[in-house]
Amino acid sequence: MTWFMVAVVVVVAAAGLLRWRRPARYWLTFGVVVATVRILVRYASGMDACGLTVPPSRWRLALARVANRPVPDSRVPRILRLRPTRTGLVLRLKLRPGQDAFDVSAATDRLRHSFGMYGVTSREVRSGVVEVRMTGYDVLKQVQMPAKTEERPMRVPVALREDGSVHYRDYRAVPHGLTLGATESGKSVYQRNLVAGLAPMDVALVGIDCKQGVELFPLARRFSALADNPDTALELLEALVEHMGEVYQLIRAEQRISVAVPDAEIAADIWDLPDDIRPVPVVVLVDEVAELALFASREEEKRRDRIITALVRLAQLGRAAGIYLEICGQRFGSELGKGITMLRAQLTGRTAHRVNDETSANMAFGDISPDAVLAAIQIPAETRGIAIAGDSTGGWHRIRAPHTSLRQAVNICNKYADRTPDVPALEAYRPAVAVLPSARVPLSKTAPATA
Ligand SMILES: Nc1ncnc2c1ncn2[C@@H]1O[C@H](COP(=O)(O)OP(=O)(O)OP(=O)(O)O)[C@@H](O)[C@H]1O
Numbered sequence: 001m002t003w004f005m006v007a008v009v010v011v012v013a014a015a016g017l018l019r020w021r022r023p024a025r026y027w028l029t030f031g032v033v034v035a036t037v038r039i040l041v042r043y044a045s046g047m048d049a050c051g052l053t054v055p056p057s058r059w060r061l062a063l064a065r066v067a068n069r070p071v072p073d074s075r076v077p078r079i080l081r082l083r084p085t086r087t088g089l090v091l092r093l094k095l096r097p098g099q100d101a102f103d104v105s106a107a108t109d110r111l112r113h114s115f116g117m118y119g120v121t122s123r124e125v126r127s128g129v130v131e132v133r134m135t136g137y138d139v140l141k142q143v144q145m146p147a148k149t150e151e152r153p154m155r156v157p158v159a160l161r162e163d164g165s166v167h168y169r170d171y172r173a174v175p176h177g178l179t180l181g182a183t184e185s186g187k188s189v190y191q192r193n194l195v196a197g198l199a200p201m202d203v204a205l206v207g208i209d210c211k212q213g214v215e216l217f218p219l220a221r222r223f224s225a226l227a228d229n230p231d232t233a234l235e236l237l238e239a240l241v242e243h244m245g246e247v248y249q250l251i252r253a254e255q256r257i258s259v260a261v262p263d264a265e266i267a268a269d270i271w272d273l274p275d276d277i278r279p280v281p282v283v284v285l286v287d288e289v290a291e292l293a294l295f296a297s298r299e300e301e302k303r304r305d306r307i308i309t310a311l312v313r314l315a316q317l318g319r320a321a322g323i324y325l326e327i328c329g330q331r332f333g334s335e336l337g338k339g340i341t342m343l344r345a346q347l348t349g350r351t352a353h354r355v356n357d358e359t360s361a362n363m364a365f366g367d368i369s370p371d372a373v374l375a376a377i378q379i380p381a382e383t384r385g386i387a388i389a390g391d392s393t394g395g396w397h398r399i400r401a402p403h404t405s406l407r408q409a410v411n412i413c414n415k416y417a418d419r420t421p422d423v424p425a426l427e428a429y430r431p432a433v434a435v436l437p438s439a440r441v442p443l444s445k446t447a448p449a450t451a
Pocket residue numbers: 181182183184185186187188189190330384385386400401402403
């Protein structure tokens with residue numbers, strides 16, 4: 001008996017310790033069983049307390065009256081399936097007549113408390129069937145991506161959502177993206193995760209990093225072209241526009257469309273071409289975009305106008321030619337001058353890290369969802385990397401990318417360096433990848449552009 005008691009105490013202490021220090025492991029060992037039992041036991045009373053029951057139907061009342069039996073209880077949604085996942089539980093419910101998916105989504109916070117879960121979200125699967133996703137612990141506190149994710153061309157598993165599912169950046173569904181956030185909010189780490197996710201794929205990476213290249217130049221071995229100042233950025237973007245023209249010519253030649261057909265009417269894209277002649281898709285990553293839009297002199301203003309024009313053209317026409325834009329910045333609004341709001345309108349995928357004011361959040365979500373604006377402002381300053389991401393259906397999610405260090409990203413890029421394709425139009429901007437000289441340079445000079 002004493003040994004039994006000691007064993008129980010040890011197991012309980014181990015579970016408590018695990019729950020405190022390693023919530024993900026606790027969930028997989030004890031948590032999932034405890035939560036499943038708790039939900040099954042408390043289900044009827046919990047649903048009743050959350051107002052998710054309907055009164056008995058007329059025929060059941062009539063039957064009870066005829067049989068002289070007590071009045072039947074209210075009915076709860078029927079459980080179709082209860083599935084454990086790596087981070088929580090997924091409950092599929094069949095709603096009763098008179099209930100709708102909104103009833104469940106409005107009660108998610110109450111369900112969270114009733115079932116003792118960390119987070120609860122719901123979505124309608126089909127008419128009358130609702131999926132309730134529950135997480136057992138704060139999955140965004142220390143992000144661990146699942147070892148296996150769905151693989152599809154041009155789709156990068158970039159972050160984890162608060163409901164425990166994987167957030168993908170799908171370039172074929174949402175070609176261009178905008179990532180906003182105050183300084184030190186996690187934009188560059190998010191972009192680094194994208195680069196690490198794209199590195200093993202058949203894609204050419206092009207980077208423009210006006211922070212003197214500190215974020216992207218260390219990853220140079222996997223980049224087909226890089227620019228670290230607005231002058232080179234302009235040349236690079238104009239070369240990309242030229243490349244886009246060549247790709248359109250190729251598509252047109254392959255389709256054998258006559259010259260009389262205007263460019264805008266060509267509906268095909270590179271993915272319709274046979275594998276052997278398909279040009280490699282290009283992802284253009286721009287960090288600190290405001291640097292490209294600011295100017296101090298007339299000359300710089302001309303350069304700025306040409307840069308923005310090239311970006312707008314790439315955003316408008318690039319998708320079919322397999323050119324995708326991924327733009328990062330602290331703010332991206334009309335105060336940066338003409339053409340900016342036009343460019344922003346083309347950037348469908350929106351991600352906002354912590355922002356300091358409502359106007360910045362509005363730049364990402366003002367035209368999409370007022371709820372998302374509010375959620376972006378509420379991101380606490382101490383949890384860097386948390387962001388609000390819009391999805392293609394008009395909804396939004398709280399996400400966080402794993403904390404990939406620059407060293408890890410460099411290793412991944414070096415590992416896949418041989419996959420770096422040559423894009424003839426961008427050959428002149430291919431970064432030199434010699435070993436960095438270790439000598440320190442005086443602050444007044446700029447370090448050479450090497451990796
Ligand atoms: N997903 C994350 N998980 C954990 N920590 C993160 C995450 N993202 C960012 N951080 C932390 O925040 C710091 C700043 O992140 P990052 O450099 O990406 O910010 P930023 O938004 O690019 O800032 P700036 O605008 O100044 O370039 C990182 O060094 C890292 O310590």
